[in-house]
Amino acid sequence: MFDTAYKHSLMPLVVGLALAALPGLSQADHSWGGYHWARTTAEFTLKLGNNLTTDDWRLLLSQASSDWNSPELFGAASTPLLTSIVTGQSKRNCSMVKGTTQVCNAKYGAIGWLGLASINITGGTHITQGTAKMNDTYFNLATYNNPYEKQHVMCQEIAHTFGLDHQSEDGSSQNSCMDYFSNTGDNAGSSLSTRPNAHDFEELATIYDHTDSTTTVAASTTTAPSAADVDITDDPRSWGMLVRQSTNGRSSIYERFNRDGSRTLTHVYWTIEAATNCPSCDHRYVKT
Ligand SMILES: [Zn+2]
Ligand SMILES: [Zn+2]
Structure with missing residues (x-):
């Protein structure tokens, strides 16, 4: 278990040092543990299941999907990963569906997190299914x-369910949605960091520069939902063990080992309040 925590916390550092030692190479270095969808073609389409309940969120998902499909708008030549929005297939709120990412919003409660992304992994690095959740308990404030x-x-x-990690977690803006710039308070009118940047597409190209002999991506929308025991629930205790947290406490990764041999990893985007209250705490167990 230490081994895993170590691997996750050191991976960005090791990759960063390796790149620093080799000038001229791409600076892209924010893969999430090398996790990726297995697929047999250079380019593939990931289905995003739309379980959203408001026009507001549906519009934002459309924008995000369109942005991730448009590398040329952000100074990148191409992308290996296209997204397409399909009808949501989650049985209960945001249960996982094999080969897809299910996207949801709900009032998940005043439990400290704004956003949550989970991926299920088999064979070490292959993503088999993912979920992305937005917590309206906070987004309604x-x-x-x-x-x-x-x-x-x-x-x-x-994008976490594509296999991307953050570009930075200190609150600075890299003008990528994969950072922790806060579009709140004095910055509530700022559109900085609301879309991908060229660096994100470089990283996707790196993650997907090989093809696999099998595929974990659903070809149709009729794939059967996965077994419940590899899924996480709305109960934060189902996320497993805390394996990484940013210094400011706003970002955490949890890892859970499932009975079928797969793992479920969860990226948590904490509220400003939860993070500030105790940056080094496991926010699941702190009352705010
Ligand atoms: Zn692979
Ligand atoms: Zn994140």
């Missing part, structure tokens, strides 16, 4: 209820 903050979180959570 004045602090978070603005289109830029919501777009930022939507864009980021779905």
Whole structure:
């Protein structure tokens, strides 16, 4: 178990050092543990199941999907991963569906997180299914209820299910939705960091520069839902063990080992309040 925690916390550092030692190579270095969808073609389409309950969120998902499909708008030549929005297939709220990413919003409660992305992994690195959830308990509050903050979180959570990690977690803006710039307070009117940047597409190209002999991506929308015991629930205790947390406490990764031998990894986007209250705490167990 230590081994896993170590691997996750050191991976970005090791990759960063390796790149620093080899000038001229791409600076892209924010893969999430090398996790990727298995597929047999250079380019593939990931289905995003739309389980969203408001026009507001549906519009933001459309924008995020369209942005991730448009590398040329952000100074990148191409992308290996196209997204297409399909009818949501989750049985209960955001249960996983094999070969897809299911996208949801709900009032998940005042439990400290704004956004949540989970992926199920088999064979070490292959993503088999994912979910992205937005917590309306916070997005309905004045602090978070603005289109830029919501777009930022939507864009980021779905991209975690592509295998992307953050570009930075210190609150600075890289003008990528894969950072932790906060579009709140004085920055509530800022569109910075609400969309991908060229660096995100470089990283996707790196993650998907090989093809696999099998595929984990659903070809149709009629794939059967997966077994419940590899899924996480709305109960944060189902996320498993905390394996990484940013210094400011806003970002955490949890890992759970499932009975079928697969793992479920969860990226958590904590609220400003939960993070500030105790940056180094496991926010699941702190009352705010
Ligand atoms: Zn592979
Ligand atoms: Zn994140």
